[in-house]
Amino acid sequence: MSLRGKIAIVTGASRGIGRGIALQLGEAGAKVYITGRDPKNKKVDPSLPTLENTAQEIKQRGGEGIFVYVDHADDAQVKALFEKVEKENNGQLDILVNNAFAAAEAPSEEKFKNFWETEPYVWDSYNNVGLRSHYVASVYAARRFVKNNRGGLIINVSSFGGAQYFLHVAYGVGKAAVDRLAADTAHELKPYKVAVVSLWPGLVKTEFTRREVENENSSIENKGKFRKLFEQAETTEYAGKAVVALATDPKVLDKTGKILITADLGKEYGFKDIDGRDIIINPKKWDEPF
Numbered sequence: 474m475s476l477r478g479k480i481a482i483v484t485g486a487s488r489g490i491g492r493g494i495a496l497q498l499g500e501a502g503a504k505v506y507i508t509g510r511d512p513k514n515k516k517v518d519p520s521l522p523t524l525e526n527t528a529q530e531i532k533q534r535g536g537e538g539i540f541v542y543v544d545h546a547d548d549a550q551v552k553a554l555f556e557k558v559e560k561e562n563n564g565q566l567d568i569l570v571n572n573a574f575a576a577a578e579a580p581s582e583e584k585f586k587n588f589w590e591t592e593p594y595v596w597d598s599y600n601n602v603g604l605r606s607h608y609v610a611s612v613y614a615a616r617r618f619v620k621n622n623r624g625g626l627i628i629n630v631s632s633f634g635g636a637q638y639f640l641h642v643a644y645g646v647g648k649a650a651v652d653r654l655a656a657d658t659a660h661e662l663k664p665y666k667v668a669v670v671s672l673w674p675g676l677v678k679t680e681f682t683r684r685e686v687e688n689e690n691s692s693i694e695n696k697g698k699f700r701k702l703f704e705q706a707e708t709t710e711y712a713g714k715a716v717v718a719l720a721t722d723p724k725v726l727d728k729t730g731k732i733l734i735t736a737d738l739g740k741e742y743g744f745k746d747i748d749g750r751d752i753i754i755n756p757k758k759w760d761e762p763f
């Protein structure tokens with residue numbers, strides 16, 4: 474329970490990597506506020522885990538998970554989230570994980586084509602909730618961190634797509650911007666001892682990457698390679714272990730502004746994936762783009 478007494482927010486935590494991060498933060502003792510859209514306001518796929526499920530599982534692991542319905546496309550809802558967290562914790566906030574991402578759930582045929590073959594709105598689907606949303610949440614977190622003057626940590630979940638072509642032009646450009654958001658917010662927040670990093674998981678076994686692998690009609694290019702990488706992919710909680718390692722590192726400020734790869738952090742801090750594996754895929758060393 475190395476994070477007992479800490480207050481964390483994880484955006485987009487009903488499934489995928491956000492869920493894995495929330496579970497690990499909760500297990501480590503943090504009080505974790507988790508966000509996702511109100512299922513009443515969106516079409517719910519009953520086969521997917523829900524935000525409430527994540528909160529329940531945190532509880533089962535002995536932690537405290539508080540779910541708050543927030544649509545990260547709506548700035549007013551994000552502002553209200555931060556007001557709620559501050560009110561309920563006497564202004565305390567320690568960790569923000571910017572993870573919400575709207576594009577994974579879009580149909581395969583809308584995502585993996587050449588950019589001119591998709592409609593321009595695809596840009597928003599990748600980068601409204603997934604980039605702009607991270608900027609908005611960072612504004613509110615930073616205001617609180619600066620006011621408290623007790624340091625803080627912001628982790629932007631990004632991807633090696635920020636450095637090389639992957640899936641769609643709008644994906645890669647968005648990820649490069651998420652990385653830059655970490656670098657530039659880190660620059661302004663360093664005097665306040667707030668660390669900001671960009672976290673690159675390798676390929677992760679999420680509900681949607683599994684679907685893509687199992688979908689015979691998927692329009693993802695280079696399916697053979699994708700399937701092979703999927704077999705060796707990380708669980709969603711490996712990124713969670715990386716977040717806990719960073720949040721408990723007294724020297725985390727030395728890393729501020731940087732891009733950090735989950736597998737490198739596993740090696741540095743000595744953690745394994747939850748199934749006991751060492752993760753060896755280093756996405757920076759993938760030999761060819763998709």
Ligand SMILES: NC(=O)c1ccc[n+]([C@@H]2O[C@H](COP(=O)([O-])OP(=O)(O)OC[C@H]3O[C@@H](n4cnc5c(N)ncnc54)[C@H](O)[C@@H]3O)[C@@H](O)[C@H]2O)c1
Nearest residue numbers: 485486487488489490509544545573574575577632676677
């Ligand atoms: N899956 C991978 O293999 C992989 C690898 C590296 C990086 N990433 C990155 O990790 C991040 C998360 O991706 P993922 O694969 O876990 O996606 P996902 O679709 O499985 O999860 C996204 C989360 O965001 C939530 N969300 C979506 N729209 C929202 C909205 N409007 N308001 C609030 N919450 C919303 C979803 O409910 C879900 O909890 C993305 O930036 C992605 O690019 C993914």
